[in-house]
Amino acid sequence: MPTVVFLLQTECPGLAKDVRDTEVDISGPESKNPNQDFVSTNQLSIKSHTHRVLNWLVEPKSWSGLLLSGPVMAASGEMFLNSCLTVLTNVCLSWQTFDKILIANRGEIACRVMKTCKKMGIKTVAVHSDVDSSAVHVKMADEAVCVGPAPTNKSYLNMDAIMKAIKQTGAQAVHPGYGFLSENKEFARRLAAEGVTFIGPDTHAIQAMGDKIESKLIAKKAKVNTIPGFDGVVKDAEEAVRIAGEIGYPVMIKASAGGGGKGMRIAWNDEETREGFRFSSQEAASSFGDDRLLIEKFIDNPRHIEIQVLADKHGNALWLNERECSIQRRNQKVVEEAPSTFLDPETRQAMGEQAVSLAKAVQYSSAGTVEFLVDSRKNFYFLEMNTRLQVEHPITECITGLDLVQEMIRVASGYTLRHKQADIPINGWAIESRVYAEDPYKSFGLPSIGRLSQYQEPVNLLQVRVDSGIQEGSDISIYYDPMISKLVTYGSTRAEALQRMVEALDSYVIQGVTHNIPLLREVITHPRFISGDISTKFLQEVYPEGFKGHQLSDSERRELVATAASVFVVAQIRSQRFLGNLRVSSSQQERRRWELSVELEKGVHAVTVSHSGSVDLDGKRMDVSSEWNLASALLPVTINGTQRTVQCLSRNAAGEIELQYFGTSVAEGQEICVIEAMKMQNSMTASKTAKVKSVHCKAGDTVGEGDLLVELE
């Protein structure tokens, strides 16, 4: 076993010149039993006397030599790496940025930021609403402050309370995450006034890019391609119709202040324009307190591709490649990947350079995202710039190896970027699925609420990353975004990443709320998606009638029937296993064969299951084997040599077994009432034609699940 040497590269262009390469010598592995966890801090000696070690890099060759020496070594090797990492970051990095950061957010992004803070040795402060007081992000933080009751405008958007929390805890910087106050210039201004660092761009950039109209003007000036259309404030519905007429249908109407798909509607005629105006302005007012709107040409069949940029306060900026976010429903992203299958290196570079020039034009610092629409001929148009960390940033981290939050913190504390554009790689492929508590059979996802009675993330799989801020027992409430987690898989090729995603989705146990895993799984296994033939209209085009769930093929049906029959038999056998009971019949012969009748949906199948696991289904033999742990929700089964992961949702004495593998279920419908839930306006639809008999709610009421809203005759 060779001595492993870690080279600590300590470059810091904007700072002291005495910084030089630091060598950390780790000796020991060869002198010790390789099976034990052989690293302790005293084996690390930092040879250099330099006091600013800003970065470390593992010398890859020596590292892989270590990993190659078998699984035991790999396991302890990983521990080894982690402990080195912690030691190094703690020793070398903790004191150079901030001592304490307050994270003005909740859920997965708060947890995500805290992870990096912990890695960097920075203390964390969580803020939370009263209903969130036992949330994961609160438990994870070093300190937590309650900033108000559940509604977001009284807690997570409550600047006074958050400012108070900052003072109270002495936090030196604030990471806003995404949403909430992340693109709020007033918040950034107030922080600056108090001398607290806002981990994000400065007020000027937020303001310039936060306004859709101003951002376009700046973009034009910076020679960024922009969408043909009308830039201006829209006063009323009739003006909206007139503008739309000038641009020509279809047009897109959205809130000037909002990011993402919030408040964005597409209109194909005058009537829809009026309706779109009404919805968007209301939503803009309720979400952002700013009802200005923007109308522009809607590009048919577009792809949504965005460029991650990273800039420092010294005028340097980088582009960290693209993210393809075309799979959307109601203009909200569902599945993202990096890189895009569509871009060639030239287009990528052109887009990257335009994105960087825009960032430079607004003196941008921190991480940001420039969104483009790309048409079928690879023409791209600037859409907007998000002046914050994006939800889907993990896929960029996967392919570039950068920790964006760490970079944001570094940049915010005044360091220059430590990479050159040429250092930014595209290594492999990463895919992100947004797992939501939603019913995917209704408009591709209507929020559902409830308590996660069972919850198990597929983190035991390799190259799977799950960013979440919930755990078993957490409530998905009406107050906040219904996102459960971001499931990210990585592979050296796209096919590999996709395969991992299928496995991860199959192994993801979520019970207690309706979730969109059936939809996600259908999307990533759809031939069009696999071939990369996607656009923002993917879902509407592939499921014009709405998502109906997976349609089982005959062979899948057979697999499921065989699995169900086997589960039943295993449960039967087990129900005779009494321990230490002497009064069980000893004379009876063990049963070797079960003749069953399995009803799946409407079809009835005659199945014979033998004691050894072979299943005879309608006259054909199948082999089903598994460890059959009936206490676990996950059932990894091998059917005729093929590995499948099936989940057993429920099983009862009467032989009813509910398995999850593919989705099945139906829904159809006229808009009769609008419920606002989780900051999104959702239409409730009638499943059949009927007269409205009575309405049981008023506008502005908060309604709960199961409440009677409208009665139909």
Place this chain on the structure above:
Amino acid sequence: MAAFTVARSGGRFLRGLYAFKGLGTGRYGPAVSAVRSVTQQQMRSYCAGHLSVQERIEKKRRAALVGGGQKRIDAQHQRGKLTARERIELLLDPDSFVEYDMFVEHRCSDFGMEADHNKYPGDSVVTGQGRINERLVYVFSQDFTVFGGSLSGAHAQKICKIMDQAMLVGAPVIGLNDSGGARIQEGVESLAGYADIFLRNVTASGVIPQISLIMGPCAGGAVYSPALTDFTFMVKDTSYLFITGPDVVKSVTNEDVTQEELGGAKTHTAVSGVAHRAFENDIDALLNLRDFFNFLPLSNQDAAPVMECHDPSDRLVPGLDTVVPLESTKAYDMLDIIHGIVDEREFFEIMPSYAKNIVVGFARMNGRTVGIVGNQPKVASGCLDINSSVKGARFVRFCDAFNIPIITFVDVPGFLPGTAQEYGGIIRHGAKLLFAFAEATVPKITIITRKAYGGAYDVMSSKHLRGDVNYAWPSAEVAVMGAKGAVQIIFRGKENQAEAEAEYVEKFANPFPAAVRGFVDDIIRPSATRKRICRDLEVLASKKQTNPWKKHANIPL
């Protein structure tokens, strides 16, 4: 998601209502024709006499198997009901049923009953023993196709025979009831038969588990046999239990009521509390009964069964750390706690639709059967009232009688106040639950999840009633009453009520007052509850405790 139904023993039972058509001709056909060919050769030796006995045996058996005949079997199927024998076949392990008294016939000679066509071998009930998951059980199944399943002297005698045997060997008795009532032609003999059964029900009570599954009508005196057994289950839409039917009700009280309203499954599971649970149909009921049977010991001499368990006994349940809401007035579902803690989330709830402010039922912890009692904060804040006390008391007594450890989850704000409760005798009925917990000598583990106020705290398997292990969650509040009420009494007429309330909350609305006195053994993290209970059950498995000798206690009935 895909939903399946898997039925036992092939397609026959899934669509099983018509399964047994043609039985008898098929199975016994060849034998019968062989016998015929022999007689045709006119052999007149002593063999002939022997053969004719043989033939008579076969004939009787055949007759017994078809009960009241194919027409009545079809009628039974048309009502959505299985026949007596089909039910037994579904309930018991395949080929395990051993029938007794197949040749018994009724002895009535009045009203033309003595005629051959009015005699059915085995009469209107099928009795015997068999196995459920290889464990012995005695069964009787009333045959509605024979005189409407009515109870004759012979019918009663058959039932009594298996009950006596069950008592001798110590094995449970399951009755599948489907009977129109007494055999009127037999008069007092039929009544005597009922009484014989009642007496055995009572003697067997607490010795062997007795279960009744009502699968058709059960009226008049007949209802008292199920009422005396430990558990009464019903089948929805096809079973009825009442003392007098709708016609008599109309003539006496002038009430118009349907059979279903008067004594259907819904009435008895939700309103009267007579039945412990109802199932969708015969098949569902019988398969569930098999499942249920696995929870029970065979007799009071046997320990509660322990089954192979895949669920780790030291599994942490993170969901429990957040299950109790922060505001002590907010409700939550006790079933969330129970499902989280027990093996494989499997909980067989008893009386799920009656007195829902208390939850009782069976589950397993590390494979071992336990009885679970929990206040249900979701319904009436989980307070104790007349119905919930009685429901809980009967369940606790069953567990105690049959060596099943009791785990109690406490979140009780007290007894329900009001004239309705006082006039109804809440004192007398509430005392039953107190009595039952105090008297029980099986392992008793108690977890106070939140409120444990007033007398109700004492009642709910408290340390003072010989609770073996009593835990409190950090959210527990053990006090005489809630802060508001307490402050109004302690500081009556004084100002600064809010301040006093805060002081009271600080002092009493937490587990410490009970913990410092040793009234709870430990304050535990909710997520570790399963682990702790499993460990304690292991320790308590050898618990031995007896009450002083007495003829029987005098529970406040």
